[in-house]
Amino acid sequence: MLICDTHADTLWNMVCPDRPADLPCDVTREFLTACDGVRVQALAMYIPPRGMEASPTFAERELAAFEQLKREGWHQITEISQAVRGEANVMLTIEGCEAFKGSTDEVDRMADLGVRMGALTWNTPNGLCTPACESKEGGITPLGWTIVRRMRERRMAVDVSHLNEAGFYDLLDGGAPPMASHSCVRSLCDHFRNLTDDQLKQLFRAGGFVGVNFCPSFLSEDGKADVDRVIDHMAYMCDLGGENHIGFGSDFDGIEDWPVGLRNASEVPNLIEGLRRRGFGDALVEKIAGLNFKAYMERI
Numbered sequence: 037m038l039i040c041d042t043h044a045d046t047l048w049n050m051v052c053p054d055r056p057a058d059l060p061c062d063v064t065r066e067f068l069t070a071c072d073g074v075r076v077q078a079l080a081m082y083i084p085p086r087g088m089e090a091s092p093t094f095a096e097r098e099l100a101a102f103e104q105l106k107r108e109g110w111h112q113i114t115e116i117s118q119a120v121r122g123e124a125n126v127m128l129t130i131e132g133c134e135a136f137k138g139s140t141d142e143v144d145r146m147a148d149l150g151v152r153m154g155a156l157t158w159n160t161p162n163g164l165c166t167p168a169c170e171s172k173e174g175g176i177t178p179l180g181w182t183i184v185r186r187m188r189e190r191r192m193a194v195d196v197s198h199l200n201e202a203g204f205y206d207l208l209d210g211g212a213p214p215m216a217s218h219s220c221v222r223s224l225c226d227h228f229r230n231l232t233d234d235q236l237k238q239l240f241r242a243g244g245f246v247g248v249n250f251c252p253s254f255l256s257e258d259g260k261a262d263v264d265r266v267i268d269h270m271a272y273m274c275d276l277g278g279e280n281h282i283g284f285g286s287d288f289d290g291i292e293d294w295p296v297g298l299r300n301a302s303e304v305p306n307l308i309e310g311l312r313r314r315g316f317g318d319a320l321v322e323k324i325a326g327l328n329f330k331a332y333m334e335r336i
């Protein structure tokens with residue numbers, strides 16, 4: 037079975053200045069290769085506030101960390117079809133498109149390095165768009181559109197996790213559909229990072245994709261979650277037309293609390309077992325586990 041996860045902050049953990057060196061990562065090569073199945077893990081270059089002012093920039097540090105992983109035997113892919121059983125297949129992505137420094141040349145450079153997805157913003161306004169934590173108003177800026185157009189030309193997925201509603205709807209313009217790499221259902225947990233029913237329906241109709249986030253505070257308002265709570269969000273999205281448009285977007289190494297049964301990348305098979313237990317048929321389980329994301333990336 038193909039198992040894809042569209043967001044983890046492992047590269048950030050490797051370069052984060054205040055992370056204790058002995059704290060283990062949620063995503064390791066051992067975890068990804070332990071389970072039977074073909075694993076694909078997106079690894080984001082997360083750009084912290086002022087991260088592009090530092091020298092070397094955090095994007096450069098995370099690129100170096102990615103190169104280090106490759107030397108240790110991780111397998112970089114740019115198409116899901118390149119994923120190999122028994123390998124830690126990793127796809128390079130960006131969280132915070134200020135990494136492009138406002139330049140289409142930099143989009144090209146990142147595309148040439150294998151970046152296949154970019155979240156326009158994290159939680160800081162960056163001249164391209166407005167994050168969801170700031171305001172619902174304020175769509176994609178003219179510079180934002182210049183970057184989005186180039187990303188689309190380079191078949192880079194435009195990721196709307198962290199983006200506000202105005203920017204989200206701007207991106208449903210009939211061009212390549214966007215995706216949300218790590219977001220959940222607002223109706224089940226009222227958090228600004230989650231998507232409303234209308235957003236979900238329109239995203240599914242447009243051919244987009246949502247990776248469901250494992251962060252307990254995005255899953256339940258009391259901040260408590262288990263595997264079944266993650267599945268509640270998946271079932272809800274299926275009812276809104278998401279059967280062919282959803283998957284896993286763990287946010288591993290970016291979250292500081294985990295659902296019971298999903299402590300790290302080695303426990304993702306528990307989610308697959310949970311889907312089966314809930315009565316999802318084999319074909320639907322395979323779609324959610326990885327085939328939907330593969331189809332999305334082929335579509336754009």
Ligand SMILES: [Zn+2]
Pocket residue numbers: 131197198218290
């Ligand atoms: Zn995030």
